[in-house]
Amino acid sequence: MSDGPLTRLKHALGAPRPDRVAVVRLEGHIGAVGVGRGGLTADGVESVLKRAFTGERVKAVVLVINSPGGSPAQSEYIAERVRQLASENGVRVLAFCEDVAASGGYWIACAADEIFAARTSMVGSIGVVSSGFGAAELIGKIGLERRIYSAGSNKARLDMFSEEKPEDVEWLSGIQADLHQAFIAWVRQRRGAKLSGDDETLFSGDVWIGRRAVEVGLVDAVGVLRSVIAERYPDAHVDVISPSKPLLARLTGGQLEMAAAVDGVVTGAWSAMEKRARWSSVGL
Numbered sequence: 014m015s016d017g018p019l020t021r022l023k024h025a026l027g028a029p030r031p032d033r034v035a036v037v038r039l040e041g042h043i044g045a046v047g048v049g050r051g052g053l054t055a056d057g058v059e060s061v062l063k064r065a066f067t068g069e070r071v072k073a074v075v076l077v078i079n080s081p082g083g084s085p086a087q088s089e090y091i092a093e094r095v096r097q098l099a100s101e102n103g104v105r106v107l108a109f110c111e112d113v114a115a116s117g118g119y120w121i122a123c124a125a126d127e128i129f130a131a132r133t134s135m136v137g138s139i140g141v142v143s144s145g146f147g148a149a150e151l152i153g154k155i156g157l158e159r160r161i162y163s164a165g166s167n168k169a170r171l172d173m174f175s176e177e178k179p180e181d182v183e184w185l186s187g188i189q190a191d192l193h194q195a196f197i198a199w200v201r202q203r204r205g206a207k208l209s210g211d212d213e214t215l216f217s218g219d220v221w222i223g224r225r226a227v228e229v230g231l232v233d234a235v236g237v238l239r240s241v242i243a244e245r246y247p248d249a250h251v252d253v254i255s256p257s258k259p260l261l262a263r264l265t266g267g268q269l270e271m272a273a274a275v276d277g278v279v280t281g282a283w284s285a286m287e288k289r290a291r292w293s294s295v296g297l
Contacts, residue, residue, distance in 0.1 A: 032072045032249040034242055035065035039076055039091070043117040044084030052083060055090035057256075065254045066098040072246055074099070075238060076108045076125055082116025082138065085192050092124035092199070099126075109238045110134040115220055116142075119231070120196060123203040129236040132223040136231050139196055140218025141189040149176050204230055 042052040065074045076095070082088070099106050108114070108125030115138035122128050122136075130136050152159060152174055159174040170181045197216050201208070208215060210229035226232040242251060 030070055032070050032246065033068060033252050034073050034075060034246050034249045035068060035071050036075045036077060036238070036251060036253045037061050037065050038079075038253070038255075039118075039121060040079045040111075042083045043080055043091075043121075044087045052087075053080065053091065054084075054087050055094055058091060059094070061254045061256050062094060062098055066102045066104055068252070071102070071104050072249055073105045073107055073242075075242070076106065076121065077111060077238060078108055078114045078118050078122050079111035080115070080118030080121070081113055082118050082120075085117060085120075085141070085196070088117030088120040089195075089199075092121050095121070095124040099124075107241070109236075109241075110136050110226075110232065113220075116140070120199060123200055127233045128231070129234055129238075129241055130223050130226055130232045131237055132235055134223050134226070135220045136222075136226040137215075137220040138218055139193075139200060139216045141192045141196070142218070143185060143189065145171065146173050147177060148174050200231075207233070 037058070039053055039058065043054075044052050045054055065071070074095075095106060098104075106125040106127075108122040108128045110118075110122060110128065110130040111134060113135040114122045114130070115135060119137055119139065128136075149159070159172070161169045161172060161175070163169050167184070169175070170184060171177065193216070197212075200215075208230040215229060215231070221229060221231060223232075223235050227235060242249070
């Protein structure tokens with residue numbers, strides 16, 4: 014005679030709870046990008062990271078990364094928080110690169126104990142870039158005059174409506190060099206002897222595709238999330254940790270978010286151009 018509902022319930026209640034693999038998706042530009050258009054920030058991902066690492070029976074935390082980079086500081090904050098939580102809770106971290114894990118996206122990936130990429134993922138871009146426009150001649154042609162008042166001779170370096178000064182470009186190059194060295198030191202710290210390419214190649218700002226990223230040591234193996242997790246943790250429950258909506262957004266049914274989006278149309282267009290440029294820098 015087959016078990017009835019009550020018997021099956023008793024078996025279910027007495028069965029041990031399965032291990033869990035917590036999955037956190039980190040996608041998009043790193044850093045604040047304006048009203049109604051959030052990017053990846055340490056504050057923004059804090060709740061999902063804590064929930065991922067501190068849940069019951071967590072065997073591993075998976076970071077699914079799809080980002081062309083952005084703020085160096087926010088990349089560092091997020092990566093350091095991942096390492097802190099991993100150490101406090103004794104949990105292993107795996108990173109999976111999707112379309113692209115470049116620049117700050119790769120910085121965060123290096124917080125993992127192992128990094129995986131698909132055969133077509135773009136990985137790397139270990140470098141620093143700054144971009145802008147020069148419109149000093151344009152405003153003169155349309156009859157505008159640029160006026161800047163500052164206390165401090167270097168307060169208005171590289172203003173886009175003023176003539177570019179060689180000493181300001183030299184200053185910016187020094188800042189970029191310092192940031193680049195910090196990035197290189199982090200990659201060396203996390204990847205160590207796994208790196209097989211020479212410094213000139215690895216840290217030139219280039220990106221590598223899947224298998225080639227493995228060959229130079231930026232990635233441990235080619236693999237995608239479901240396949241790797243099924244092999245490593247066949248009996249574990251995969252738990253995707255999603256960010257909670259703000260209280261006001263839940264109460265207003267998203268109307269507040271819509272209002273913010275409408276209010277930011279003009280600045281949003283500029284922000285979209287800059288984000289598009291970042292994705293384009295890695296060919297996407």
